[in-house]
Amino acid sequence: MSDQKKFVEEITSRDVDFAKWYTDIVKKAELIEYSSVRGCMVIRPNGYAIWENIQKNLDERFKATGHENVYMPMFIPESLLQKEKDHVEGFAPEVAWVTHGGSEKLQERLCVRPTSETLFCEHYANIIHSYRDLPKLYNQWCSVVRWEKTTRPFLRSLEFLWQEGHTAHATEEEAREETIKMLNVYAQFCEEVLAIPVVKGQKTEKEKFAGAVETYTIESMMHDGKALQSGTSHYFGDGFAKAFDIQYTDKNNQLQYVHQTSWGVSTRLIGALIMVHGDDNGLVLPPAVAPTQVAIIPIAMHKEGVLDKAREIANSLTGFRVKVDDTDNSPGWKFSQYEMLGVPLRLEIGPKDIEKNQCVLVRRDTREKIFTPLSELSQQISKTLQDIQKDMLERARQMRDQNTHDAVDFDTLCKFADEKIGFFRAMWCGDVACEEKIKEEAALTSRCIPFEQEKIADTCVCCKKPAKSLVYWGKAY
RNA sequence: CGGGGUUUAGCGCAGUUUGGUAGCGCACUUGGUUUGGGACCAAGGGGCCACAGGUUCAAAUCCUGUAACCCCGACCA
Structure with a gap:
């Protein structure tokens, strides 16, 4: 990209000040807006649509591996949080407490969940009685609250969206297998969908999750060389089971403790997308998660037939996420705008193209222009989107390997x-x-x-x- | 939680030293001309100057306190 002219002057250059660049992108690409609550952000349509695509794709992968979605309460009584010693020590410094209901002081204060291990454990203790009840493979999509000292959009906010899988198994072997299986689901998702290569491995004792026996992680490298823990999968052994008394009767009529796992990824992945793929002109989104894959920009749209043609093309492109921009902003403005938003492909259609029965496709990642006959458009877009997805992963991999x-x-x-x-x-x-x-x-x-x-x-x-x-x-x- | 910075229109900023009618650019509204890399002209609308106290005839400006945000470190997904 170094030989490319920088068209947008409002963004701080990535190599000059990476942190500033990041905040500029997050704001300019209309992903978030700060709110009146410290450390909390409004996730705007452009940002939330990315999360929805992440959610949809991951959820399918969870379902395909046998998991079911549930929803746990957002409040945890203090006594329940206290049950597992390491866990509470790990999270106590950063939980938010509810002390009043209306004007009445609560008998026992409630914490706003920083993670839901304790709630899942309490529930599992209630519903698991026999080996026939196992395994329990539950996941929930929700938000959690951690009272962080310093915050940054998507990377560290007081409240963030995530998914947390919590499973209970009859044997250690089965639980260990689940832990690794889900780490692999995350790794594949990152590479195939987000075009982010990851290093899979185990956390050291010092870095592992509060209450876990072992923590596994996928680590990715941002453009500034810093690491981002992009997903974790924990093996809990029977520690939580013992603390919460989750027992079942096995085939031999013996009482046994379950073995558990938990695993999660968060909206932090959006931060990773920005920091791995973005450039000085804005966001660059992999086609697989881009809310809009093709932005159609009519040129000289006041002229007879241009806008009709643009809409006709949009209607013919079934199977792609397509948007026609018929606002009266100038074409140049629109070019910059969709680059800022990270839309993978731009389609220009103007009077000259209509004459020749063609249009111009422009790749966001390389700015390569592809003149395409309208008769071959759908195939060409399909191929180009695949190329972009592949090339983005490859570039990220090269960046990581070189560093x-x-x-x-x-x-x-x-x-x-x-x-x-x-x-x-x-x-x-x-x-x-x-x-x-x-x-x-x-x-x-x-x-x-x-x-x-x-x-x-x-x-x-x-x-x-x-x-x-x-x-x-x-x-x- | 330490060190530094900021807070004035939706956004970015000037004005504060030396107290005296609230400013600029972008965005927004209306009309016209434009349209293949952020168009131009004209006319408009928009403010408890972060908050709370002081000082003063008079405070965005001086004094005291509080809060939020940003950056750099220590802690975390």
Whole structure:
């Protein structure tokens, strides 16, 4: 894109100030508007439509893997939240409390859910009695509240939209399988739909979820090289089951505790879309999630037949999300506008085209112009949208791979952290002391222990003792 | 929670030093001319100057306090 002229001057350049660029995009692409509540945002039609597409696609994948949707209350009594020790300690600092109903003080205060493990557990304890009741594969789409100190649109807001899957299984083996299965669902979704490549792996003890036995994650790299935890899947073992007394009678008439999992992704994925694919002209959306896939712009639409032709084309394009812009803004304004919104394909149709029975397709990602006979339009659009989807994933993958560096000794790691952006791969002994030292001195946190292990050295990058595993380190959002 | 900045029309800002009729650009409304990369002309509408207290004949401007937002660090999806 570097040889492309920058047409929109209102956006801060991405490479000048990434944080400012991000906020500019979020506002200019009309994804959100700040509200009068600190840290809370209005998700506008352009932003919400992206979420709806994410939701629709993921929900199908959840259903295909046997899950059912439910809805839990948004309030959790304090006593219920207290039941699992690690869990409450992890979340207590950032929960919002309801203390009054109308003018009456509540006997017991209620927290606004920061996550719903406790509610699901309480419910499971009530409905699970026999091995015949298992597994329970539930998911809910909802919003949760976490009283964060500093907030950023989509990346960290007081209230955010997400889905949380909570499952209960008869055996450890089955629960572990579920944990990995859902992580894979997320990874595939990110790559196939969002065109975002991810690193799959396990979180260290230090970084794992409050109350989990193991936390698995998909990590993606933003354009500034920072990591974004894009989805997590937790294996709970029977810890919650014991705290909440979720037992069933097995085939041998023995009481057993269930084994549980939970997994979630949030509107944070929209932040990832922006930061992975966006450029100086605005948002760039992968066709699979773009609310509008083709924006039709009539040129000289006051002239006889132009607007009719544009509408005729729109009607003929079944199977695509198409919009005709018949407002009286100038064509140039519209070009910029749809680039800002990230619409993958622009279709220009004017008097000259109508004469030749053709139109002009312009790719958002490359700005390549494709003159297309109207008779081949549908096939051409279908092919081009697929190309865009594929190319976007490929570019993101290249960006990530070019910015993944291996370090075998501590000095190199510190030097890299200082001079380079991206992911840093280094061997680790498994000791939390080394992890903390790396955080303090290199300002890097462990992102994950990747499933795809590779031995790039024999010893820990930090303490030089024998290494247990390869770890991805980075700066995170 | 530390360090810095901001708050004046829907948005972006000037005006505050030196108190004296509320300004500019964009957006909006109406009419006309335009239309292949953010068009032009003309005429309009829009303000508790973040909030609460002071000082003063008079406060966007000076004083005190509060809040929200943004950026950089520590914590988190």
